[in-house]
Each structure stands twice: as structure tokens, then as C-alpha cells.
Amino acid sequence: MRTEQIADILDDMGSLLEIKGENPFKCRAYHNAADSLRGVVGDISALVADGSLTELPGIGASTFAKIAQLATSGHCTEFEALRREVPPGLLDLLRIPGMGAKRIKLLRESLGISGVADLKKAAEKGAIAGIKGFGAKTQAKILEGLEFLDKAGTRMLQSTALRLAEPILAAASEHPDVLRASICGSLRRRAETIGDLDILVSTDHPRRVLDDLADRSEVVSILAHGDTKLSVRLSEGAQCDIRAVTDEQFPFALSYFTGSKAHNIAMRKRAIALGLKLSEYGLVADDGTPTPCRDEAEIYKALGLEFVPPEMREDSGEFALAEAGKMPELIELKDLRGTFHCHTDYSDGANTLEQMAQAAMDRGWEYLGIADHSRSAAYAGGLSVEKLHKQWDEIDKLNASFGSKFRLFKGIECDILADGSMDYPDEILRRFDYVVASIHSSFGQDRAAQTARLIRAAENPYVTMLGHPTGRLLLARPGYDVDLEAVIHACARTGTMIEINASPYRLDLDTDGTRFARHCDVMISINPDAHSIAGLDDVYYGVGVARRAGLEPKDVLNVSGSKDILNLIKRKPPTL
DNA sequence: GCCGTTTTCGGCCCGACTGTTTTCAGTCG
Numbered sequence: 001m002r003t004e005q006i007a008d009i010l011d012d013m014g015s016l017l018e019i020k021g022e023n024p025f026k027c028r029a030y031h032n033a034a035d036s037l038r039g040v041v042g043d044i045s046a047l048v049a050d051g052s053l054t055e056l057p058g059i060g061a062s063t064f065a066k067i068a069q070l071a072t073s074g075h076c077t078e079f080e081a082l083r084r085e086v087p088p089g090l091l092d093l094l095r096i097p098g099m100g101a102k103r104i105k106l107l108r109e110s111l112g113i114s115g116v117a118d119l120k121k122a123a124e125k126g127a128i129a130g131i132k133g134f135g136a137k138t139q140a141k142i143l144e145g146l147e148f149l150d151k152a153g154t155r156m157l158q159s160t161a162l163r164l165a166e167p168i169l170a171a172a173s174e175h176p177d178v179l180r181a182s183i184c185g186s187l188r189r190r191a192e193t194i195g196d197l198d199i200l201v202s203t204d205h206p207r208r209v210l211d212d213l214a215d216r217s218e219v220v221s222i223l224a225h226g227d228t229k230l231s232v233r234l235s236e237g238a239q240c241d242i243r244a245v246t247d248e249q250f251p252f253a254l255s256y257f258t259g260s261k262a263h264n265i266a267m268r269k270r271a272i273a274l275g276l277k278l279s280e281y282g283l284v285a286d287d288g289t290p291t292p293c294r295d296e297a298e299i300y301k302a303l304g305l306e307f308v309p310p311e312m313r314e315d316s317g318e319f320a321l322a323e324a325g326k327m328p329e330l331i332e333l334k335d336l337r338g339t340f341h342c343h344t345d346y347s348d349g350a351n352t353l354e355q356m357a358q359a360a361m362d363r364g365w366e367y368l369g370i371a372d373h374s375r376s377a378a379y380a381g382g383l384s385v386e387k388l389h390k391q392w393d394e395i396d397k398l399n400a401s402f403g404s405k406f407r408l409f410k411g412i413e414c415d416i417l418a419d420g421s422m423d424y425p426d427e428i429l430r431r432f433d434y435v436v437a438s439i440h441s442s443f444g445q446d447r448a449a450q451t452a453r454l455i456r457a458a459e460n461p462y463v464t465m466l467g468h469p470t471g472r473l474l475l476a477r478p479g480y481d482v483d484l485e486a487v488i489h490a491c492a493r494t495g496t497m498i499e500i501n502a503s504p505y506r507l508d509l510d511t512d513g514t515r516f517a518r519h520c521d522v523m524i525s526i527n528p529d530a531h532s533i534a535g536l537d538d539v540y541y542g543v544g545v546a547r548r549a550g551l552e553p554k555d556v557l558n559v560s561g562s563k564d565i566l567n568l569i570k571r572k573p574p575t576l
Numbered sequence: 577g578c579c580g581t582t583t584t585c586g587g588c589c590c591g592a593c594t595g596t597t598t599t600c601a602g603t604c605g
Contacts, residue, residue, distance in 0.1 A: 023577085024588095025577075025578085025587085025588055026577050026578090027577090028577085028578095028588075029577035029578055029588090030577075032577085032578080033577080033578085057578085057579090058577085058578065058579090059578085060577060060578050060579080061577095061578095062577060062578090063577070063578085097603090097604090098594085098595095098602090098603065098604090099603085100602060100603050100604085101602095101603095102601080102602060102603085103602070103603085132596095133595090133596070133597090133601075133602085134595090134596085135595060135596060135597095137594085137595060137596085138594090138595065138596085141594095141595095185605090196605095198605085224592090224593055224594070225593095226592065226593055226594090227592090228592070228593095229592060229593065231593085231604095241604095241605080243592090256605090257605080259605080261589095261605070264589080264605095265589065268589050268590085269589085272589090273581090277589095278589090279589085279590070279591075280590090280591075281591090
């Protein structure tokens with residue numbers, strides 16, 4: 001069983017125990033163990049085999065036994081017993097805003113509710129309002145929450161979150177009473193998908209600011225409105241939490257509301273170990289003496305740490321680095337000098353070669369790699385050999401006109417066919433400056449076949465890099481079943497690079513895959529998969545993934561300038 | 577259930593907001 005599945009089961013066990021009414025700290029321990037497990041890069045079977053998994057924080061002998069059973073046999077005796085005891089359908093109720101374990105327990109005991117369908121019936125009948133501790137408002141909220149879950153789903157793409165948050169942030173920043181304003185939460189950490197939006201402001205007049213923001217036209221409904229916290233629903237179902245603090249508190253609140261939760265807990269524990277208390281309002285010694293900090297960096301400094309960039313705040317190894325003064329100098333958007341996976345109107349892109357080149361120059365780039373679809377991708381206007389020649393001629397002409405200031409590279413997004421062979425013969429492939437190899441068909445092959453298929457592609461001497469290596473579409477489609485680590489090992493062995501496909505719909509490689517690729521010394525290319533001029537800017541999201549994975553400029557292909565880049569993309573060593 | 581630089585027992589992050597109470601429990605982040 002895969003690590004992620006095991007972590008999910010541990011989370012479910014913790015939640016089922018909560019609903020059962022177990023000691024909350026015992027329940028918490030299951031969630032802690034799940035979080036800890038998710039921090040492991042790659043396969044855990046070796047860590048299970050030699051027992052070293054118990055060295056992870058939060059995993060003791062008892063949890064280890066359960067993980068070991070799950071990892072080796074795929075089932076867990078205690079989990080199965082627990083599911084017989086507590087209806088697993090109750091777990092779905094946790095996703096309803098305002099519903100926690102205690103209320104679910106009460107609903108089960110008083111009305112025999114065992115899942116979403118029961119709850120809906122009871123709420124519609126008006127039976128919820130009669131239970132002690134519940135009332136008419138809670139019942140209405142439950143119905144509203146059920147409806148929301150039904151139509152909205154729970155998470156949104158980072159690009160959606162930015163689009164929704166930016167006008168609110170702008171309004172907050174421009175408000176005359178606001179001193180500082182920032183996005184916080186998972187959007188600031190640049191997580192792959194976003195649950196809700198968090199915005200923090202500092203002001204001496206919190207009520208006035210929150211009242212004004214609550215009145216904005218983007219706000220569809222108000223969920224909570226206090227003196228320092230406003231929680232609203234925006235269009236498209238997104239929830240936005242806005243908090244107001246004083247300017248002295250701002251850095252502490254910024255740190256706190258950026259999270260992650262695991263990172264915050266580790267920060268607080270660290271403060272406690274130093275005889276300090278860290279909260280969203282300040283850093284205070286036991287005798288009440290505050291340690292003022294003007295920004296987040298000063299908070300980290302006060303705790304004996306190097307500044308941790310928001311993207312790395314997941315309690316997945318950043319504290320060891322920050323403590324040792326070895327935080328990576330993370331790659332930044334401005335480090336990119338060009339990019340490699342871009343479509344034009346030769347296949348399914350919206351813009352011409354010349355327009356794309358001009359757009360790249362407008363962004364200060366020195367080169368742009370064109371990679372239209374190959375001939376098998378008929379649905380996307382894949383290029384026949386004849387059309388390839390036409391495109392190459394046009395690129396030659398454009399390059400001649402650019403002189404030394406800019407260069408278009410002749411590439412292709414070449415389909416990896418079902419058997420792992422390429423969509424053009426070698427005599428065509430060799431004529432490209434570089435080749436991005438991607439899967440666009442036969443998604444249903446089993447794990448072994450899909451893995452072998454990608455490895456064969458990596459072994460092709462003309463394949464420069466793999467494109468969107470898992471094929472996933474965020475919130476829409478899981479990737480195909482593939483042993484990504486085996487593929488990354490094959491890339492390391494053959495000198496094949498891998499792209500972070502930076503489209504906000506893909507982010508593929510993901511953070512864990514990128515971290516593993518770096519661990520294996522596989523060069524990463526941050527590619528927008530742009531189908532238009534605007535799509536070029538999606539490299540922003542790819543840089544986010546790279547930063548979350550701890551990548552420095554030296555780990556990324558397209559930080560190299562036009563002088564070196566051709567050698568890098570053509571240098572693939574002969575395969576073994 | 578996990579954990580230990582005063583601990584192998586007794587803690588485990590903590591404050592805001594809501595709805596239901598009549599002083600507070602539950603949820604959330």
C-alpha cells in the first residue's frame with residue numbers, strides 16, 4: 001500500500017476515534033502520525049523493513065505496527081474493527097463547515113445518523129433543531145453546508161484562488177486605515193490547490209476596515225463578522241477569512257496565519273524550549289517581557305533560525321536546515337532566462353511563432369523553446385513532417401532577424417506511443433534542438449507497463465526531457481498509475497531531464513516528485529505548457545513548486561543564459 | 577498514542593467566533 005493511502009487511513013482512524021469519544025490527545029496522535037508519514041519522500045517499505053520509521057516524530061511502537069501491517073498486507077485489524085464499530089459514512093460529515101467530532105457523536109447518539117443522507121433527511125424534517133446544544137441556526141447552517149459540498153467541491157486551483165484574492169487584497173491595501181496587508185495561508189505557501197483564502201491586515205481601526213471589506217461586491221454572504229475576524233463567501237463558493245491586528249502584531253500574525261499548521265506547532269514548541277511563548281500576537285518571555293519583531297525574519301532569528309520562505313513551511317525538514325543556517329537560496333521567477341514547452345498556432349496554440357517570440361522578449365527572456373504537438377496528436381493538430389519543415393524554415397528566418405539578442409529553439413512535444421516508442425523516427429528526432437516526450441494516450445495501462453513505457457522514452461537518446469510525467473489534472477483527473485521513482489531513477493541514469501509542467505491545472509512534477517528528482521540529480525526544466533501568450537506567465541506556478549521542493553537556480557535548466565543553453569539541451573550522454 | 581536537556585507519568589498550541597446557553601462548549605485555523 002502506498003504511503004499516502006496509509007496516511008489517509010491513519011487520519012480516518014483518528015477521526016473515527018474522535019467520533020467515538022476517545023481521549024482527544026490519543027486521536028490527535030493518529031493525525032500527527034499521518035502528517036509525519038506524509039513528510040517521507042518516496043517509498044516507505046525500507047523504513048518499515050528495518051523499523052527506522054519509529055524514528056519519525058509521532059510514530060511509536062503501536063502506530064508502527066499498524067503502518068507495517070498496512071504496508072505489507074494492505075489491511076489493518078484495528079482499522080477494520082473501528083469501522084465496524086463506528087459507521088465510516090460519518091467521516092463525510094466532517095467536511096460540513098461547523099461539524100466536528102463532538103456534534104457528529106451527538107447526532108449519531110440522538111438520531112442514529114450514520115452518513116450524509118441521514119443528516120440531510122433529519123435537517124429537512126427539522127429534527128436537528130430539537131437536539132440539546134443544537135438550534136434552528138445550526139440546522140440551517142448544516143443544510144447550507146450540505147448544499148455547498150454538493151455543488152462546489154472543496155478546493156480550488158491556485159490560479160482561481162489568486163484571481164479571487166487579488167481584488168480583496170488590493171481593496172485592503174488601499175484602505176486608508178490599513179497599514180500593512182498580505183495574503184496568508186496555503187496560497188502564500190503556494191500549495192498545489194487551495195482550500196480557502198486568508199488575508200491579514202494591520203490597522204488601528206479593525207472594525208471599520210472589516211465592515212468596509214464585508215460591504216464589497218465580491219462578497220456573496222457573510223459567515224462570521226467579529227471585531228478582528230471576518231469570514232465571507234465569495235463567488236464560486238470560495239471562503240475568505242480576513243483578520244485584523246495591530247501593526248506590532250502583524251509579523252506574528254502573518255507567520256501564524258501563513259502556517260502550515262505543522263510548521264506553527266514546531267515554531268511554538270521551539271519557543272517554549274527557549275522559555276518563550278509564541279502566538280499570533282507576539283513572542284513573550286515567561287516573565288511577560290515581549291520580544292518585538294518588525295518582520296518574520298526577526299521572529300525566526302529570535303528563535304535561533306534562519307528565515308524560512310513560506311513555500312517551505314510544512315515541517316518537512318526546513319527546521320533542520322534553518323537551524324544549521326543551510327536554507328537553500330530558492331529559485332525565483334526572475335532567475336528564468338527562457339522556457340521550453342510552448343505551443344503555437346502550428347498545432348493547438350493561439351498565437352504565431354513571431355507573437356510568442358515577441359512575448360518572450362517582452363518578459364526579458366533570451367530564448368524560447370517551441371514544442372508543438374507531434375503527428376499522432378491529431379486532436380491537437382499534431383505536426384506532419386512536411387509541416388515541421390515549414391516551421392523550421394520560419395524559425396530560421398525569425399532567428400536571423402533577431403540577431404544575437406534572442407533565439408527560438410526548434411523543439412517538439414513528442415507523443416510517447418503506447419509501447420514507449422516515439423512518434424517520429426530517429427532521423428527526424430535528431431534534427432530538433434530538443435525533444436519533450438509526453439504521454440497523451442493509453443492512460444489505462446497498468447503500473448508496470450506505464451512505468452516501462454516512460455523508462456523507454458527516457459532511454460531514447462533524442463529525448464531531452466519528460467513532459468508532465470504523471471498526466472494528472474488537478475481536481476479533475478488523477479495521474480496514470482506509474483512508479484515515478486523508477487522513472488526518475490531512469491532519468492538520472494540516462495541524463496534525461498524532467499519538466500515541472502507549470503500549468504496551474506497540472507503542476508506535474510509535483511512537489512514530492514521534484515524533491516525526489518533533485519535528490520537524484522535530475523535537472524528540472526520549468527515549463528509553462530503555454531498555449532497562448534498569457535500562458536507563458538504560468539511559469540510562476542512552476543517556480544512555486546520548485547521553491548516548495550527546495551530547488552536552487554543550479555537545479556533548474558532554464559536559468560542558464562542563451563550562451564550555454566544549447567549545449568545543455570543537446571548534451572545528453574550516450575545511453576548505457 | 578507519543579514523548580522526555582528538571583519528566584517513564586502527565587502533559588499534549590491556543591485564541592476568536594458562534595450559537596446555544598445563562599457561563600460555555602464546539603469548531604476552526
